[in-house]
Amino acid sequence: MKKFFKMLPSVDSLLKNEELKKIIDLAGRDLGKKTIKKYLATYRNRILETGAEPDLKQLISDIKTSLVKKSGKSLKRVINCSGVILHTNLGRAPFGKYMLDEISETISGYCNLEYDLQKGKRGHRDTHINEIITEICGAERVAIVNNNAAAVFLILHTLACGKEVIVSRGELVEIGGSFRIPDIMRSSGAKLTEVGTTNRTGIADYENAITENTGLILKVHQSNYFIGGFTEEASLKELAELGKRKHIPFVYDIGSGLINRPENLKIDDEPDVKSALRYGADLVCFSGDKLLCGPQAGIIVGKEKYIEKILRSPLMRVLRVGKMTYAALQTSFDLYKNEAKLLKENPAFAFLNRTGEEINLIAENLSEKLTKNGIKNYVVKTKGKCGGGTLPAVNLDSRAVKLDCFQDNRTEPSQEYLFHEYLRTNDFPVVAVLKEGNIYFDMLAVDSDETDILVDVICNWFNRQNQDAK
Incomplete structure (x- = not known):
């Protein structure tokens, strides 16, 4: 067991590790040092409990994953495929490009x-x-x-x-x-x-x-x-x-x-x-x-x-x-x-003013791009909401792209939930609707220029699944 403890690298050597150096520079040396000490202590306790040889590659991977998570921005832009325009949990009203352009000159200086x-x-x-x-x-x-x-x-x-x-x-x-x-x-x-x-x-x-x-x-x-x-x-x-x-x-x-x-x-x-x-x-x-x-x-x-x-x-x-x-x-x-x-x-007004036909064009655009990438899907009619404590009685005509890729493999029913989690937690978060085991991307509050991002995010998941299957 003693030799296993000696196998663990020192804090200084991990701070200089080529694989960790870049993320430590990004996260800051103090946070890097604190994280390294935390995981070294975890691995020492694991040796005491199990008597097993430490996996040094996994140690570096754990430190790296933790630092990536801590150094990233917690507040991020999200693509809203929930079918709710003023989603309270997504910051309610989006500013839009016009607003940002108008105020940037005022607030960028004194x-x-x-x-x-x-x-x-x-x-x-x-x-x-x-x-x-x-x-x-x-x-x-x-x-x-x-x-x-x-x-x-x-x-x-x-x-x-x-x-x-x-x-x-x-x-x-x-x-x-x-x-x-x-x-x-x-x-x-x-x-x-x-x-x-x-x-x-x-x-x-x-x-x-x-x-x-x-x-x-x-x-x-x-x-x-x-x-x-x-x-x-x-x-x-x-x-x-x-x-x-x-x-x-x-x-x-x-x-x-x-x-x-x-x-x-x-x-x-x-x-x-x-x-x-x-x-x-x-x-x-x-x-x-x-x-x-x-x-x-x-x-x-x-x-x-x-x-x-x-x-x-x-x-x-x-x-x-x-x-x-x-x-x-x-x-x-x-x-x-x-x-x-x-x-x-x-x-908010622009989204409220969209017709079902206008939303359908965006949905069909996303659907076609996903189909070209081999992802089965189809467009369905939905009812959206304004949300945010407004217009509670109004149901808005909308369209959603419903994925049809999980139906062929019912031996893994958790895949839909894992996919929904992935959408929320990837580098460009997407909030979609998970309903009765189905994933819906509602286009009510999605800009047309966001469909390419959606395609990339969705395809990345399925490409990764295909690679793992091989």
Whole structure:
């Protein structure tokens, strides 16, 4: 056993090993040294436990694999073949080339984030987007924080801390990441007053709940589900008029970030910011990284007297955003000046506007390329979703390429799962649909120029399987 311990190389010799040298230079000497020590200790323990001769080639391979994994970037571009446009786990809205080109000049060097170029002295960061957002939304003022949950929290804490906030029972929502309206309200210091029932809440329910301690009326958009059948819902106009008559602010958490309603867009009855303000909401808050297709942000628009209170809150410093967010928001809202450009350059709108025939062309293109490489497949009709807490009732016509390569060899049913894992973990990750043992590549949110990458990724797997079989 002693001779086996002596067979293990020293840390210094492994640091100089030709096979490891390149990856150690990439990962850094400190990480390389730490990883080598870790695996040498593992192999010593293995000798003690088994008494077996160490496999030195495997030792080097283990060190190399570990360093490759640690030195690579964890956050990567992914090809989204899930059939969901605003996939919450895939970063929600993609920026798109136009957005990146527009903001790169601003953020690649210094910028006047808090410097007034006209006056030559310190300025305010919100001035860069206040004018364009108020103009597009029809608001008096705007405040920007780091996400919509923060926006809701800040509104409640500023305007209703220690007071009652009236909300319909049918709107006490939970979205991804365990964001629950009651929990946010409790943390803000506001007191929840539930009214109505899950399926029916009329204006009288709100009015009967008002007391001397009512701080605001809150409406929350049911962004990731919908209730149908025997239902009743107080209208925005009714709620706004009630708030005005009782001198209580009416706040609408829209969430989805639909600013207005472009013609011919598949948005069903999704509420929009501009209409909500026009109907009389005092404040509207929404996300920046959903249908707006901008950065993660919580955007609060509405009456100046309420926004001013929010901007003066010490929490604004805690929740404020930086130059990248302002630059991206500036570009996102600028697109609303030209509807044709908006529908083309806002990736979410571009995907939503695709017809089944357009998606079919992309699917057929991928299918033909795979067939030429000997991979059996066919195109199927599917139904996609907008996702991201938007348009929950809308099913979008889509097409997917379904692989038919695993049917001939049912002795290895795990191959589909191994392939699905490979797609996620290879150098260019692909998120596809694994359903009932079948792999689907849904083309709803896939750009035409991504099909060649998909072909390479898919073919690499099957080429490797064929080589292993030999």
